[in-house]
Amino acid sequence: MASILAARQALTVLRSSISSSSLIHRRGLAGASELHGLKNGLKKVDSWKYPKSPFPSKEEHEIIFICVDTSKWMMRLGRYRLQVDCVRVYCRAKLKSNPRNAIGILTMGTLEKTATLETTSDFDEIRTHLRCIRALRGGELDFFEVFNSCADKLDHYPSNPKRFLFFTGGPIDFEMGEAHWYGNKFKEQGVANDVVNFFLDERFANCKMDLDAFVACTDNNNNSLIKHVPADSRTRVRDIISSLVERKKGNNEAEELLS
Template sequence: MVADEYMMICIDNSRYMRLLDPRRYNFQLDCIRSYCRAKLKCNNPKTAIGIVTMGTFDDSNWLRPTSNLKEILYHLERNFVVGGLLDFKDGIITGELSLPTDAPNQKRLLFFTGGCVELDIQDAVKFGTCLKGLGVAVDVVNFIVKGYFEDSTKVLEAFVAAVDCNNNSNITHIQAELFEHHSGVMSRAPKIFPTSSLEEGRNQESKVRRGRIMLKMMLLLHML
């Protein structure tokens, strides 16, 4: 099947994602699951989504773009090794090479980052300019911990600015510790996450709350 849109999701499985705040890594995966479900079921079922990891301890987990949601979710359930540095440069290169070059379809890279980006601003701009020339848009969800990796934040902003063409690329910075559920994280980036993925996140949050209430009621009844 020829897709209307091809995209690669680049996952940060570096040690930084659990070193400073363990919630960031889980939020990342939950956001990706909701995003893929919404994208393939509601927003644009003719999208093909691939996965690549960027942690240097385990950067070989790669899934070519597919519209098979079950295959994508199964891949995300794999126990990715979390560790090493964040190889953002390799994520750019591997992600772009995974996209088709012989069709005028929409192409996009979605990055999740939370560690130190080992690029200077000049190189980031060069990569961004190259992607723009290839017709590839980018989105970046940057999980930050206040006071850490501020230079990396500037690099990512310069990268997205270099790619952007008529507002087709976006970046958002999120402090995971300010949220209890990934739906709150996604609501901070409405230009990146489809509306249907936000609704799914809220529905999942409601289910969790109902489950907790039921558990408390069962425990109270058991104590009577």
């Protein structure tokens, strides 16, 4: 806790001395030039046609990091099982849409930080990895630590469209205005962000509002969205994931991807 307080105090000093266009160090987050090497925006790469895909296209392949909540909060009401099922269906749909998409998995529980899967286009490898990670009692949700992990990995993909998909099942400690700040910085770097939020406890209503603000600020032409899933609902996996894959697809095409 002391280290977090110290970091926040340092942030206040840094924000007053560095221009708003710079992405400053925050909870271990690298600066803009170190983060993605994208001062002048994303560079285009060659277009491809993918003969293995049922939907050949000229879309650039996307780099996706899925951040899985392995905290104690996901052990309630079958949330963790639902989360894993969502990740599996999402990955299958993304790779079916474009076999060159690359997907990595990071964990956000404080007791499960080593279960990282480097980017891969092999669905069997993803499915095997999902069987090896789990939510742990006593672990808290460390939403910000994963930013640093993703930043380091995204340095390897300066030219590709990039996306984070966050699954959250517990409270997130955004400070006042911090959600907007993070969202704007990711938008500047061309990183889209999706959130599937299972934590709708009315006692922590500010967490929901902060996540909404984060996604709204990072959104660029509807490339980011948030899905709130009530804990007591019987929402199907397909209902959760369909909105994440159908933005550039017709309804029929999205249905086929999820089949």
